[in-house]
Amino acid sequence: MATLKLKDFRKSFGKVEVIKGVDLEIGHGEFVVFVGPSGCGKSTLLRMISGLEDITSGTLEIDGRVMNDLPPKDREVAMVFQTYAIFPHMTVRENMAFGLTIARASKQEKQQKVAEAARILQMEHLLDRHPSQLSGGQRQRVAIGRAIVRNPKVFLFDEPLSNLDAALRMDMRMEIGKLHEQLDATMVYVTHDQVEAMTLADKIVVLKDGRVMQVGTPMDLYHDPGNLFVAGFLGAPSMNFLQVDVQTVEGDDAKVGNAALKPINVAHKDRLNGSGKAILGVRPQHVEAAAPGEGMLLGTVEFAERLGSETVVDMVLKDDSKFIAAFNEDKVFEPGQTVDLVFDPAQAHLFAPSDEVETVH
Ligand SMILES: Nc1ncnc2c1ncn2[C@@H]1O[C@H](COP(=O)(O)OP(=O)(O)OP(=O)(O)O)[C@@H](O)[C@H]1O
Numbered sequence: 001m002a003t004l005k006l007k008d009f010r011k012s013f014g015k016v017e018v019i020k021g022v023d024l025e026i027g028h029g030e031f032v033v034f035v036g037p038s039g040c041g042k043s044t045l046l047r048m049i050s051g052l053e054d055i056t057s058g059t060l061e062i063d064g065r066v067m068n069d070l071p072p073k074d075r076e077v078a079m080v081f082q083t084y085a086i087f088p089h090m091t092v093r094e095n096m097a098f099g100l101t102i103a104r105a106s107k108q109e110k111q112q113k114v115a116e117a118a119r120i121l122q123m124e125h126l127l128d129r130h131p132s133q134l135s136g137g138q139r140q141r142v143a144i145g146r147a148i149v150r151n152p153k154v155f156l157f158d159e160p161l162s163n164l165d166a167a168l169r170m171d172m173r174m175e176i177g178k179l180h181e182q183l184d185a186t187m188v189y190v191t192h193d194q195v196e197a198m199t200l201a202d203k204i205v206v207l208k209d210g211r212v213m214q215v216g217t218p219m220d221l222y223h224d225p226g227n228l229f230v231a232g233f234l235g236a237p238s239m240n241f242l243q244v245d246v247q248t249v250e251g252d253d254a255k256v257g258n259a260a261l262k263p264i265n266v267a268h269k270d271r272l273n274g275s276g277k278a279i280l281g282v283r284p285q286h287v288e289a290a291a292p293g294e295g296m297l298l299g300t301v302e303f304a305e306r307l308g309s310e311t312v313v314d315m316v317l318k319d320d321s322k323f324i325a326a327f328n329e330d331k332v333f334e335p336g337q338t339v340d341l342v343f344d345p346a347q348a349h350l351f352a353p354s355d356e357v358e359t360v361h
């Protein structure tokens with residue numbers, strides 16, 4: 001277990017700055033998940049923490065100690081990659097012990113630590129196999145085992161499950177959650193998978209273009225996104241954004257268009273400047289079909305996806321903007337059909353049009 005502190009963390013490759021001043025504090029035993037679009041700097045941040053990549057400026061502290069100039073092996077961090085990075089010619093046992101062999105650990109220490117990791121990962125019966133005789137999930141467990149035997153202060157995971165099929169991902173996701181509980185370890189985890197982020201994280205860090213857009217618990221970010229980017233990034237399908245005219249804002253209530261949509265969650269009232277153009281965010285799951293003529297919006301169906309438990313309908317509104325509704329039942333919709341839609345304003349979010357700025361909680 002360890003605390004981790006990143007202070008004004010920056011990284012440039014040549015003249016291009018890709019990490020643009022990240023400040024972050026991670027507590028003892030916390031599970032922190034980095035999410036953000038491809039190329040936003042998630043892997044670079046992990047590699048800077050692990051020591052695989054230099055820190056251009058800023059400081060990295062682990063347990064209060066500045067680590068910037070220490071080589072990877074002395075930082076007491078262990079990284080698990082997307083590709084398993086295990087050696088095909090070695091057995092599971094040898095692969096798991098690899099870091100200890102390099103560190104010239106005694107035979108007894110190796111045996112004891114590998115046995116312990118194998119027990120935690122339920123791999124005792126596989127120790128003498130070679131990687132080619134293992135499933136994808138088992139191979140990834142070997143890579144995790146190799147990290148465990150090093151007894152690191154911090155585990156760094158870079159999309160460890162993204163090469164696995166859906167069912168295996170779910171199993172492994174639960175195993176990683178259990179592992180975190182058992183080891184009580186500080187973990188930093190990068191993923192593209194929203195379910196992994198929402199279920200595993202104590203704290204999610206949303207990144208964009210090398211900057212932190214928001215930090216918070218999964219539910220904080222989902223229910224109270226601090227800006228348009230976070231609102232659109234978390235949640236599937238993505239939140240709908242409607243252009244609206246705000247007539248008045250009083251307290252936490254806003255009057256929008258002709259309908260008095262209140263109460264609405266006004267994110268950052270100060271940025272709304274009272275009345276004027278704004279963006280109303282409505283999650284697809286918060287939309288319901290109404291009786292004809294009684295909707296707040298009228299959508300024309302483009303196509304519908306029936307998932308059994310849910311029906312996701314892509315529509316266009318009168319002003320030609322796209323709108324997605326997710327109804328939590330199996331329903332048939334025909335292309336061209338119009339649907340009256342309602343939503344509870346209390347579950348909607350109002351943003352200033354340029355509200356993409358960072359909001360660090
Ligand atoms: N060695 C390098 N030299 C130059 N540019 C690099 C190097 N490594 C990464 N970059 C650039 O830095 C930016 C961040 O890359 P990074 O790999 O951290 O993104 P990421 O968030 O992990 O993306 P993904 O989700 O696709 O894995 C990208 O624009 C990338 O092209």
Ligand SMILES: [Mg+2]
Pocket residue numbers: 042043044
């Ligand atoms: Mg990456």
